[in-house]
Amino acid sequence: MDLLNVSIIPLALYIHIPWCVRKCPYCDFNSHQLKDDTDFTTYVDALLLDAKSQVNFVQGRKLSSIFIGGGTPSILPIDEYHRLFDGLRALYHFVDDIEVTMEANPATIEHAPFAEYLAVGINRLSIGVQTFNNQKLKKLGRIHDASQASIAIKSAKQAGFKRINVDLMHGLPNQSVDEAIFDINQAVMAGATHISWYQLTIEPNTIFYRDKPILPNEDTLANIEVQGSQLLQDKGFKNYEVSAWVSTDDEPCRHNINYWKFGDYLAIGAGAHGKVSIQQNNPDQLADYEQGVYRFSKSRLPKDYVNFTVAPKQVGWQKINEDDLLGEFMLDSLRLSDGITIEELTHRTGIKITTDFTNTLNQLKKQGLLFDDNNLIQPTNLGRRFLNQLIEKFI
Template sequence: MSKSACSNPAIIAVTSIPLALYIHIPWCVKKCPYCDFNSHELSVDSPLSMYEHYVDALLADAHLQQPLTQGRQIRSIFIGGGTPSLLPIAQYQRLFAGLRQCFDFAADIEITMEANPGTLEHAPFAEYLQVGINRLSIGVQTFAADKLTTLGRIHNPEQAFSAIQAARKAGFERVNVDLMHGLPQQSLNEALYDIQRAHDAGATHISWYQLTIEPNTVFYRNQPVLPDEDNLADIEEAGQTLLQGLGYDNYEVSAWAGAEDSPCRHNVNYWQFGDYLAIGAGAHGKVSIDHAKLSEENLPFLKNDQLSKDNGIYRFSKSRLPKDYMTYEGAPKMVGWQVIAADELVSEFMLNALRLHDGVAWSMFEARTGLNFATIAEQVNNLIDKGLLEDSQNKLQPTALGKRYLNQILREFL
């Protein structure tokens, strides 16, 4: 698509766009060899006061971003990392007391916390619920002891199974389990065993995704032997069949909601190109701006030349290193604040929306990007002709064939 095909976004009805909040806890006990996230191993002499100072920074960051809500409620919160369960429960109590003073939480807000079975004591599960966390995402990855060692995980299969059970017994009605497939020297039966074991432990939602080797990781420098493409295809097909047989619904490429659960609201907001604030070291946010509701006075982190007079969709980020994030005057600094160009809006919207198996309403493209549908009409018609998109008047949705060749679809919008 030529850049001349896109015009600047029109006025976006900001109040109609759902708003979420991402919170990043950057520390972990041990950096996994496949991990490219912004996570930092804890020093053995790290003082407990570090957590208190970090929560101070999170709350200052939240107050800095409060004007960006533009009157909206927070509908979901996701606490990621690193290993969020390393943060003491007393600091979570203080954090959420402060966040509730800063933001208006929706009555049915979804609050998810990632947890590592190797850093969890079973007693605090009920205390997380009391704080308001009502959904857990437990990073199991596999129930095979040898594979856990290869992945650098600090828990064992028994701890993983026990953590899931303990969360359910404590009262968590929504427990996601993260599982990887395509692990080094993994057999089909081992991959299927992981799914069955997570289900038996009480998982209400399973995120089942293929291990990929990312730059700047140990695995990238010393690549392990992974299953070949034929074995990967067999694992994926058999795994999907098992998940369906166990009653899980595949609503997104790697996300499966059980019969007693529902899709993760926070992640669906990403895929539907909603807005999200972000606090914490290295956190990234995206927000639609209506300048009728904002000014330079209530956005103190902006300089005059950064505040565009046009309405639009902006992205921002925070300092990556925890020590930099916690060194501030007034509030942690914005290290990136820029409007998303119209051409990028198209590709970003498609990259997210087409991950959803049921697609999104056509009207959502215009409502979330401010662009006219004519901007993408030619590409959409070409993809319909190729059998990769459904020929629908209501939805933008990949066909069964399109789901297999999603990257080919996405290339049309670059």
């Protein structure tokens, strides 16, 4: 593990707000229906205790990005956001241009005026639109309508947000190609600078899994993918990750790039997952840890998460086996259209480049799945088309 270099691995922070007004039938995220007696103050207290317990994992770095996910993060009162970020700034150093993203739903009853989030320090929004088709929205269990979705995007821009992601799903129940294309056009017209465009999947432990809707057939799904991708390109969007598209007026989501490039991220909140790297020459506070890369998670239920007097504990702390590091790294990084450098691979995993690995790369280059570059591991268009098969070569 001599090659591991924590000092140049970016560090991010994920914050989980676990409540929703109503659970959507397709959702398998750790979210819980909001109750009248939900104690936001106690939850933020727990978040700050949790953040304090992870300070030793910083190892001299500054936070380069923060992502607030859920659930529906815009449910948390704005006063609690001020208290949370005041506490985080007292614990961590932020880079000057830190990216702070918050997920938000279009329904205006769930969030404060957008300008108030800017005042907290949140400078990027990810708005969960999913579709601009009212019938489809009802089928998905969303509490907003198409008009509210468009208004939310425009209101965020008017408030001063320059970076706005819109989440769109395709392959919805009985969705046609024209309906999917309509959603993309509406998102662009409303002012989205970034679009997360991904196919609906039916996951276990969801309402849709128990009561399966009628989904488009394979031909329709393929046509949606082809025509939608072409439309996004025509609109000036670049596909930098499998489901992520960015316009020329924006830049790729730094937090997600860090995730796909096997960077480190602290994690606070019920059910939050984190990843940290620890070097052998660590400070005294980390002397009990072996050098390596670790993953951890938090208690999923909010009542369990806040039920600690010192700090919410890591419930899933586990060192990644060295034999699994390459596979985990490639599983993430090969999703990026621009690929990843050999140097990033070695410094973020600590593994050495072996002859077997080099031979595998050369074979994939000959097959046209990777570009022929000695310093970059980058999938070709063919490689992106057969991404799962490409990833399997390293697992």
